[in-house]
Amino acid sequence: MNGTRLWAYAAGIGVLAALIVLPQGLKPYGISLLSRWAVMAIAAVGLNLTLGYAGQISLAQAAFLGIGAYTTAILTTHGWPFWSALLLAGGLGFGIGWLLGYPALRVQHHYLAFVTLAFMTMAYLIFRNEAWLTGGVFGINRVPRPSLLGWPATKPLAYYYVCLGALAIVLAGSWWMIRSPWGRAFVALRENPRRAMSLGVDIRAYTLLAFAFGAALGCIAGVFFAPLVEFVDPSAFTLADSLGLLLMVVVGGSGYFFGPLLGAMVAVLLPEWLRMAQGLYLIYYAVFVMVLMVFCPSGILGLFDKILRSLSRSAPLAVRKEAQR
Amino acid sequence: MSAVLEVSDLRKSFGGITAVDGVSLSVAESEIVGVIGPNGSGKSTLFDCILGQLLPTAGTVRVDGREVTGMRPCDLNRLGVSRTFQMLQVFPQLSVRENLILAGQEHRGSMLRRLMGAGDAGLSGAAQRMIEFFRLQHLADEFAGELSYGQQKLLDVAMAFMSGPRLVLLDEPAGGVNLTMLATLRERLRDINREQRATFVVIEHNMDFVMSLCSRIIVLAQGRVICEGAPETVRADPQVIEAYLGH
Numbered sequence: 001m002n003g004t005r006l007w008a009y010a011a012g013i014g015v016l017a018a019l020i021v022l023p024q025g026l027k028p029y030g031i032s033l034l035s036r037w038a039v040m041a042i043a044a045v046g047l048n049l050t051l052g053y054a055g056q057i058s059l060a061q062a063a064f065l066g067i068g069a070y071t072t073a074i075l076t077t078h079g080w081p082f083w084s085a086l087l088l089a090g091g092l093g094f095g096i097g098w099l100l101g102y103p104a105l106r107v108q109h110h111y112l113a114f115v116t117l118a119f120m121t122m123a124y125l126i127f128r129n130e131a132w133l134t135g136g137v138f139g140i141n142r143v144p145r146p147s148l149l150g151w152p153a154t155k156p157l158a159y160y161y162v163c164l165g166a167l168a169i170v171l172a173g174s175w176w177m178i179r180s181p182w183g184r185a186f187v188a189l190r191e192n193p194r195r196a197m198s199l200g201v202d203i204r205a206y207t208l209l210a211f212a213f214g215a216a217l218g219c220i221a222g223v224f225f226a227p228l229v230e231f232v233d234p235s236a237f238t239l240a241d242s243l244g245l246l247l248m249v250v251v252g253g254s255g256y257f258f259g260p261l262l263g264a265m266v267a268v269l270l271p272e273w274l275r276m277a278q279g280l281y282l283i284y285y286a287v288f289v290m291v292l293m294v295f296c297p298s299g300i301l302g303l304f305d306k307i308l309r310s311l312s313r314s315a316p317l318a319v320r321k322e323a324q325r
Numbered sequence: 326m327s328a329v330l331e332v333s334d335l336r337k338s339f340g341g342i343t344a345v346d347g348v349s350l351s352v353a354e355s356e357i358v359g360v361i362g363p364n365g366s367g368k369s370t371l372f373d374c375i376l377g378q379l380l381p382t383a384g385t386v387r388v389d390g391r392e393v394t395g396m397r398p399c400d401l402n403r404l405g406v407s408r409t410f411q412m413l414q415v416f417p418q419l420s421v422r423e424n425l426i427l428a429g430q431e432h433r434g435s436m437l438r439r440l441m442g443a444g445d446a447g448l449s450g451a452a453q454r455m456i457e458f459f460r461l462q463h464l465a466d467e468f469a470g471e472l473s474y475g476q477q478k479l480l481d482v483a484m485a486f487m488s489g490p491r492l493v494l495l496d497e498p499a500g501g502v503n504l505t506m507l508a509t510l511r512e513r514l515r516d517i518n519r520e521q522r523a524t525f526v527v528i529e530h531n532m533d534f535v536m537s538l539c540s541r542i543i544v545l546a547q548g549r550v551i552c553e554g555a556p557e558t559v560r561a562d563p564q565v566i567e568a569y570l571g572h
Contacts, residue, residue, distance in 0.1 A: 181430040181439040181446045188416055188427050195414035198376065200402035200431035200488060255418075 044260030046217025054210030055190025063123035066237030068222020082146030097215020139233025253301030335384035346548035362545035417470025
């Protein structure tokens with residue numbers, strides 16, 4: 001058990017070192033890809049909280065990404081500081097996510113999916129049609145990158161470190177939450193709400209919190225997304241993008257702490273590796289997902305878990321505990 | 326002796342079917358009361374109405390003299406009322422220990438304190454004692470879903486006691502449990518009853534189990550109480566025999 005833990009720490013430090021050092025030698029395009037990964041991973045970590053841990057399906061994560069991105073674009077192009085956008089977007093996401101949680105108190109599964117889908121569609125229409133606020137289909141140009149305590153993070157590499165730092169903070173925060181009694185209550189909510197309720201778990205509060213925190217992280221990802229691409233338009237926040245985020249969570253391993261990081265990596269990098277396939281890329285991705293779902297519905301980390309489990313019986317438990325709790 | 330649980334004239338209809346038809350009962354502190362009756366006599370519906378899982382059509386439920394009719398199960402649980410379900414209800418993706426900690430964590434402090442406080446909510450010790458009490462030591466860190474049916478059943482019952490409840494409603498605790506484990510279960514329930522003065526209401530089909538555990542038995546048939554009394558009185562009652570054996 002202790003060996004597994006040591007090994008997990010070593011792997012974690014190795015990955016972190018690679019994420020810090022590797023981009024030094026990359027061209028701006030590679031750096032922007034990694035930045036995109038970090039930003040999408042934040043949104044996916046949020047969705048994993050709602051879907052993976054608390055078991056509440058949401059097809060609206062891209063809407064929150066959009067709300068965060070537009071909030072940032074509008075505020076910062078009007079001269080407000082980046083931090084004000086971060087605070088406002090986080091608060092907005094929490095509030096709207098909380099409200100979106102109410103339908104989940106009444107409907108579940110695919111009915112809930114439809115409710116969140118309706119919200120997604122509505123948000124997209126607002127992004128596209130309310131031109132006075134969002135710039136409509138032309139979007140908002142020249143979203144500035146922030147400076148941190150007087151240090152301008154405008155160069156791609158500098159901004160990448162900002163995104164990576166944000167991801168690290170988000171991960172630390174959600175790790176804390178998942179390991180607190182809240183995390184246990186979220187899992188109970190996912191597995192058996194009726195029983196959880198009879199044990200004193202306030203299902204209503206935890207459902208709303210799961211939506212609120214998931215949405216807030218979606219918005220925070222949007223806050224970092226807007227300055228990254230320096231241009232915000234509605235085409236980045238469609239239902240397809242919500243489904244993309246959902247896939248990141250599912251492919252990585254829904255309910256596994258590091259699942260969304262892996263899923264986001266696959267979703268961001270796979271199109272690049274499959275570039276030569278051009279139009280066929282989506283078909284390859286679809287086939288990959290289908291094969292994964294048939295053989296391992298619990299995603300890549302689930303597959304990893306399965307392999308470890310077949311190797312020995314005591315190890316997987318420890319790994320699962322490290323990964324999942 | 327004051328009544329821990331007092332149900333008066335409770336009714337529950339589903340469309341044209343009346344599942345519980347004017348049930349009144351009173352359970353005193355540290356009593357162990359059995360509720361028996363043929364299938365479909367309204368036992369589980371009665372439990373669901375008492376515990377806020379279902380809203381009764383009419384009637385009232387009082388716990389320690391306080392009216393709790395229609396109160397949310399989680400709030401009722403914090404008042405010291407706990408239950409188990411007829412169907413096995415543990416959390417398969419949590420370990421035995423985690424299941425027990427979960428079962429006790431919502432009873433102290435605020436939501437915020439639960440977020441900011443220790444991961445085990447200060448319940449590791451209590452969970453360990455419960456594990457030893459129900460002899461689940463060798464399984465403490467296994468996923469609950471990987472336990473045998475009987476072991477899960479023991480865990481299910483143990484979870485109901487993690488919050489130190491005053492009143493516990495057990496819905497068929499003996500169903501599908503082998504004889505050895507049944508003896509353990511009966512022994513543990515008696516211990517808790519004696520040491521913590523906890524009050525039990527037990528729905529059970531296993532007559533030996535219910536007759537040997539309970540001091541008083543309530544018999545339901547077609548949503549009504551048809552007989553009430555000591556095990557031997559109930560066993561000899563012609564109405565009870567008729568309800569079970571038919572005309």
